[in-house]
Amino acid sequence: MKLSKKNLEQRLDHVYDAIVVGGGAGGLSAGIYLQRYRLSSLVVEKGRGRSFWMQDLRNYLGLPPDTPGRTLLQQGQQHYLSLNGDYLMGFVEEVRDEGEIFAVKIKVGKQESIYPVFRARYLIAASGIIDYLPQLEDMQNVYDYAGYNLHVCLICDGYEMADKKCGLFVNSESAINTAFVLNWFTPYITVFTQGLCEVGAEMRQKLQDHGFPLVETPIQKFLGHDHEMTGVELTDGSTVELETGLVAMGSHYYNEYLKGLDLEWQGSNLVTDSMCRTSHPRVFAVGDLKVGINQVSVAVADGTLAATAIWREIRRAASPRRWEEHLANPKS
């Protein structure tokens, strides 16, 4: 059921089989599987994750390619609640490993916040990432286009950018290398650093060899209308015409609550085995937080795998259920 400040009290004595941090594609899939394995679970969602911002989920089997990410999330949440899973809007602040149980402290409510502690045997980290966007004075101007034709994922949306005039927005020299993958889809690439990083001679030469202009002047604003970006205006008043854009400025990882646990990382990503188990035997990681490609389909499968591994372990440790009335000496 949906938990809130009003009714969460009744779950504070309960030990869940698993708490799932994040109600995106990976977390909801995990929750659906956990409930179907007849385990008890709580999904904690802070809201407005990466899939929330997708305007079109163009590569997920079963949904028409113009399905917004929000529709997937709404359907998934409804599905999960129909299986009697617990769902709470909140932000996980801290996880303490008490040996057999995790104590999970959650901030609930943006105003007059409360900080209840829920308990579970297993933890599924499904809190994902969020892409950094160009920071302009008027951020609404960025949000008007981000997720529309100003993309953040090359694998998802390279196809949409095919043979179009594309701005590549970066904040580091290494991110400029994205241009040499993006050019599989389009050669009409202009790289914008906004002066946020130095660009060495070698990289300048490489860009020149490919015919990709480098613009280091900061951006004043994106131009366009009706969520269709048509170019940028620079702070020097000049403009660059574009038909699409790709932001490659890195991502924020929602992994702060995991920092107190002894986990193996690869950069900001968690290392997992083939069932999404981290180096901690009772912590699983699914979706963008773990090593691997950041795709909805992968996150959904990850949720399946993590829930299945948890179920197997709990099931194997449980007493066998017998058909009492057929036993010679029925046991209770």
Added chain:
Amino acid sequence: MKLSKKNLEQRLDHVYDAIVVGGGAGGLSAGIYLQRYRLSSLVVEKGRGRSFWMQDLRNYLGLPPDTPGRTLLQQGQQHYLSLNGDYLMGFVEEVRDEGEIFAVKIKVGKQESIYPVFRARYLIAASGIIDYLPQLEDMQNVYDYAGYNLHVCLICDGYEMADKKCGLFVNSESAINTAFVLNWFTPYITVFTQGLCEVGAEMRQKLQDHGFPLVETPIQKFLGHDHEMTGVELTDGSTVELETGLVAMGSHYYNEYLKGLDLEWQGSNLVTDSMCRTSHPRVFAVGDLKVGINQVSVAVADGTLAATAIWREIRRAASPRRWEEHLANPKS
């Protein structure tokens, strides 16, 4: 586009980037990704695979839990065709490795069959499995219930069988062990061997200890109405009342066409790496054919991974695309 006897001629000179054998969940997902990576692909579907028989796809994020497998397949096929993928109804008879290229011989048409040979650089084996069902004189009687409340997948449908009187239909002694997993969901299990296998003293004792009756008399027919199975009638005229059933009689693997290639197997399943690549560098396996759990969500992610690995390899070997008009000395 949809290929058929009438128009397939025009593709016989073409070398696809990949041929995908099987148009189920894994194959269609692979096809969608391949096309979005701007690669050329052909999906070959024989029809009536495992997902075609699913009456309710209850655990796939984004679709309401009463969605039939057929709806997923139809949506996926439409999605794939909208991306200009080639799709052919046919049965892959043979794959010959010609070094850099595979020659794939396909039987097209059940009557007046023709056997065209298509060519591709990569092969994605997505042809899956099909569950063996009890063989009764009147097979329509089996089809009336299979995929409804006579299930074939414990992970998918254990939840539907919870605390119900369940028949477990097996054809080998080892399959009887399924009872000791199924009892997580329900203890009211009757095991039916139909006399197809010997059952040793140890297994008989184990069943007795759990209170699970063992029925070795062959089944005459399933009882029920409107796709709801309510029991079985045995050949001796007696009946056993049931509320649901699970068939655990093994599966046929559609892998005959792969037998000429040098691949690593684990039983009937293909061994793959984390990107679904088999031991042959240009052969990938996705879904039920590979080692792992047989779930739609996993197959869909597998398709993503295999297509991505193929794209990376082809992209890295390709000449870089330059923005010619910005080059000092434009090259053609």
